[in-house]
Amino acid sequence: MKLSKGLAGIAIAALVLSGCGNSNGNNEGNGEKLKVVASFYPMVEFTKQVAGDHAEVVGLIPSGAEPHDWEPSPKDVAAIQDADLFVYNGMIEGWVEKTLESTKNEKRIVVRAIDGIELIEGSDEHEHEEEGHEEEGEHPLDPHVWLSPTLAQQEVRHIQAGLERADPDNKDNYKKNADAYIEKLKALDEKFKQDLSNSKHKEFITQHAAFGYLAKDYGLTQVPIAGLSPEQEPSPEEMAEVVAFAKEHEVKTIFFETLVDPKIAQTIADEIGAKTDVLNPLEGLTEEDMSKGLDYIKIMENNLAGLAKALNE
Structure with a gap:
């Protein structure tokens, strides 16, 4: 996967944003909803389920776009810059590391939902890995954890923790929403077990x-x-x-x-x-x-x- 295209746009956007003064991050205390940016569909869906009415969740990768080769536009970079919380899966979004480096925001919370999950090896030796996450000669690890109803539950919990850090006043609501969605994922898991056993x-x-x-x-x-x-x-x-x-x-x-x-x-x-x-x-x-x-x-x-x-x- 080639990541060179679009990086110039990221750098330009970062320079523009550095002078904008609109990078306060958390909206705590001003009555506005939490601003959350999520990378692609599963992250958007999981985040919306946990956030409920307490956050405005914006997805980056548009409908019909394949996320493996997608890269952010300057407008997307601006959204990440101004977010209170940024949620991504990890490994599938090869643009994230450089984008976060170019959009410093001390108040922004970043959730890499795949963290802490035991990963399995994939079968494509040429698949891109985030910089620093793969040693030369190793098989790449499989990023598609959201397709497991059990591992999806762990990702939901990571997102819940990020929302609670970004907006502690609504901690109880985020836990309630996460618990409710995880019950649906548990029911989905049971249905898979029953129908495939x-x-x-x-x-x-x-x-x-x-x-x-x-x-x-x-x-x-x-x-x-x-x-x-x-x-x-x-x-x-x-x-x-x-x-x-x-x-x-x-x-x-x-x-x-x-x-x-x-x-x-x-x-x-x-x-x-x-x-x-x-x-x-x-x-x-x-x-x-x-x-x-x-x-x-x-x-x-x-x-x-x-x-x-x-x-x-």
Whole structure:
């Protein structure tokens, strides 16, 4: 993943912002809502659920955009500069480190929601890691923790703690909201356990390696066509390996995802006479998702329905 483009814009924005004088951060005591900026959809959704009516939560990455290669505009940098709280997942947002360095704000609270979570290795050796978070020669770690209903609970708790630090007067409300949302995530986890425990098959093929934590949670095997980044093109040899695996394990559904061209998944499906279906990595909502009123819980339930059907074919 290349991160050079847009960094000039960040630097320019930082220079402009340094003279603006509007970087007070916390709005405590002036009656305004807490200003919160979150990186991409899962972070926005989790933060809104915990914040309730006590904060204005703004998401950076727009609907329909794929977050792996997105970079902030000067306007986005300005929003991060002025935020009371900035929430990001970690590792998937390669622009964060430099952006935070260029937008110093002593009162701003930063939540890296992935912190403290035991991560698993991914399968894409070329996936970008944040600077300082990967030693040369190591396999990259998988950032897609939000797709595990259990690990999502930990991210929600981290966001709750950040909101409480930024706005201690509403600590009880943030805890109440977080508790309520975590109950929904626990119910989602139980539904996954119930619906997947007796599946005929345990292997599924998906477009990119986003579902490692989900597979680990429920005793499944994820076979990705691409690596941790959906833009990675598989080699002919890798394509042949996936086809061979699909035939050997009688896989009848190849999963593709929203926001990414499904042609590679379709090619494999055509090769083995399988059908395709959506397995949504929830990296961003499409306009269609929003028009249907879909959210994290509903899309995860849709993912479960698709998985359960495919694993019992």
